[in-house]
Amino acid sequence: MRRAVQELGKLPDSYKIINDFRVRFRNEGAQVDHLVIGPTGIFLIETKNWSQQSIESVSLRSPVEQIRKANKLVYILLRERTKYVRLFHDHWGQKRIQIRNVILMMNHRPAAEYEYVKIVLLERINRYIQYFEAQLSAAEVDAITEILLSEMQNR
Numbered sequence: 001m002r003r004a005v006q007e008l009g010k011l012p013d014s015y016k017i018i019n020d021f022r023v024r025f026r027n028e029g030a031q032v033d034h035l036v037i038g039p040t041g042i043f044l045i046e047t048k049n050w051s052q053q054s055i056e057s058v059s060l061r062s063p064v065e066q067i068r069k070a071n072k073l074v075y076i077l078l079r080e081r082t083k084y085v086r087l088f089h090d091h092w093g094q095k096r097i098q099i100r101n102v103i104l105m106m107n108h109r110p111a112a113e114y115e116y117v118k119i120v121l122l123e124r125i126n127r128y129i130q131y132f133e134a135q136l137s138a139a140e141v142d143a144i145t146e147i148l149l150s151e152m153q154n155r
Contacts, residue, residue, distance in 0.1 A: 001033060003122060004047045004104055011126055014039055014138065016145040023070070023151055025077045030070035033104075037145050039134035041098035042078075044070050045125070049106040064114045067101045071116075074148075075099055081147045087140055097144070098135060102128070 008017050015038035022031045034045040046067045078097055082088040088095050101117040102125070109119050120128050136144070 001047050001049075003106065004034060004045070004125075007122055007125055008034060008036060008045075011036070011038065011129065014141065015129070016141060018145070018148060018152070021070075021148070021152065023073050023077060023148075025073050025151075028069075028073055030066070030073045032067060032070045035074075035148065036129055037136075037141050037148070038129065039136050039138075039141065040130060040132035041100055041135055042074070042144065043100050043102055043129055044074065045102045045104050046070075047104045047106065063103050064117050067103060067117060071099055071101050077151060078144065078147065081151075082143075085143065087143055098132075100132075 005017075005019060011017070015036055018035040018037075020031070020033065021035040021044075023029065032044045033047040034043075036043040036045060044067055046063045048063055075097075078099075079094075082097070083094065088097070103117060103119045104122060104125055105119060106122055109121060113119070118128065
């Protein structure tokens with residue numbers, strides 16, 4: 001996890017990083033290792049330092065399901081909290097806030113791909129995050145970061 005924090009720390013200052021993000025909303029809870037908020041969107045990142053044997057083990061909890069649950073809670077939370085924030089609306093309606101699910105593999109990765117989840121190796125994570133077109137302004141990044149940090153403190 002330390003290597004992941006160091007690598008994410010190399011992102012430009014326009015990206016905000018929350019490590020060990022925990023959220024409780026409507027009696028459900030979730031945790032993700034890293035949450036990155038930046039011009040290219042929001043990235044939920046679950047880090048796994050698994051061996052090939054661990055990847056193939058059916059007894060370990062699926063990180064795909066874990067991150068998809070966290071995505072659902074963060075999506076609902078942000079939708080609720082930004083509903084009345086003028087920054088996230090225009091004359092057409094409420095703006096879409098893109099949340100991407102990422103499983104960051106430190107060593108090995110599964111051969112399969114999964115719906116709505118990108119599996120990335122450590123050396124490619126920052127490139128992946130910065131790949132997308134900018135969709136959030138600096139003010140929106142700050143507002144989302146503030147909302148998510150306040151939720152963590154209120155739990």
